[in-house]
Amino acid sequence: MNLSNAQYLEILNHSLSSGGEYSEIFYEDFYGTSIVYDNGKIEEINFSSRKGASIRVVSAEETIFAHTNDPTYENLMNLAETLSKNASERFGSNNIVKVEELIEAEKRDFAPFEIPFDNVPVEQKVQKVLKGVELLKNADKRIKQITVSYADSSRKVKIVNSEGKIVEDIRNYPRYAAIIFAQDEEGNLFRGYSSDGANMGFEFFTDERIEKVTTDAVRQVVSQIEGVDAPAGEFTVVLSSEAGGTMIHEACGHGMEADLVLSGSVYREKVGKKIASEKITVVDDGTDKNKRGTLNYDDEGTPTQRTVLIEKGVLKGYMHSKITAKKFGVEPTGNGRRESYMVLPIVRMRNTMILPGEDDPQDIIKSVKYGIFVRKMGGGQVDVISGDFQFGVDEGYIIENGEIKQSIRGASLVGNGLKVLESIDMVGNDLGYGVGTCGKDGQGAPVSDAQPTIRIPKLIVGGIVKGGNN
Secondary structure, rough: OOOHHHHHHHHHHHHOOOOOOOEEEEEEEEEEEEEEEEOEEEEEEEEEEEEEEEEEEOOOOOOEEEEOOOOOOHHHHHHHHHHHHHHHHOOOOOOOOOOOOOOEOEEEEEEEOOOOOHHHOHHHHHHHHHHHHHHHHHHOOEEEEEEEEEEEEEEEEEEEEEOOOOEEEEEEEEEEEEEEEEEEOOEEEEEEEEEEOOOHHHHOOHHHHHHHOOOOOOOHHHHOOOOOOOOEEEEEEEHHHHOOHHHHHHHHHHHHHHHHHHHHOOOOOOOOOOOOOOOOOOOOOOOOOOOOOOOEEEOOOOOOEEEEEEOOOOEEOOOHHHHHHHHEOOOOOOOOOOOOOOOOEEOOOEEEEOOOOOEHHHHHHHHHEEEEEEEEEEEEEEEEOEEEEEEEEEEEEEEEEOOEEEEEOOOEEEEEHHHHHHHHHHEEEOOEEEEEEEEEEEEEEEEEEEEEEEEEEEEEEEOEEEOOOO
């Protein structure tokens, strides 16, 4: 979408000609490749692309929106005309905003990359998949099924808005994943899964990274095969930094997205109040170099930043888009994100984490007489209104007399996000990341989450109670 500034101004002003406080053109050019090895062969190689633009006009609580997959000047003017007609019927405003000039935003580079994905032959990408397959085939004879997936995508965006800004950004998303199933002597199947991702180029796919992903998947499945049924009850739980930040993302992060705060999340009306242990500081950082959730600008053209959510136990604020920031009377935090040009931006996390503390991770483990060590978290459910959660444990162990002992299987963690934050009494000086694609309102957003090793003195662990009942 290489239009002149004069053309952008004409489109914006026409969209606002019948009312509206804010208008924005969002352009996207996306391409991606996915490769999957399954059933003993390369099962699929898919290429995808999309290109298009949208315009939205906002007035107070109302938004009108239209998009096209052919973003020419003529088509965008037609969208602006349609929105102007809708605005005259819905907004009823006599105050017409006029955009006088446009200025290009400063270049930022929190996600530098060396090798664009489209410069790499697909055969070279396939070799990255086969490298992981080879490692897994030689890892353990009990492995019966192997799935390895490679994905890359590049997303160029351009935002031109009535605040007079022209913003451009490039997001490159590599991802590598391994899923394996292994069988014990009784024929029971167990699953191991590991993945990694970032915001960088093809240089992401190193042999070392592939080896780590496959090794993690193997270790996880072996721990289940050789594990015992998890005990049930209330235990001291140590969450490893390797567990990633699943709990902080799900049990806390979503409840601090301002649109969900407005819907009544457990963190509503608690700004300035102590809601967590003084050892806990939580941030959502859009500038963490090359992490999967990192952006130079969000999808509304707001510069990303490190947003402090909790500082030494005190709730400092929420994550905001332009719309929610206006409702709260604060500045937007760069958390307005959208999956594509065809949908509206909503408040989304980026890289959400508990910051490291001062405790040695080994000392945290040594402090536990009998408890549970969680090395890898699984999926789960969260109620953002109450803060209640339940998460599976993909890799866990018994801690006995300060030492990690027998692996366990079938464990889950049950609790309340606020109560867990309040109770954490040891925070490690390490930090480990997890990656994913977060789903909300039908949209996916690349994110990462992180945490140090932490100790929760009392947490309900679901497992096997005496007598063999779940």
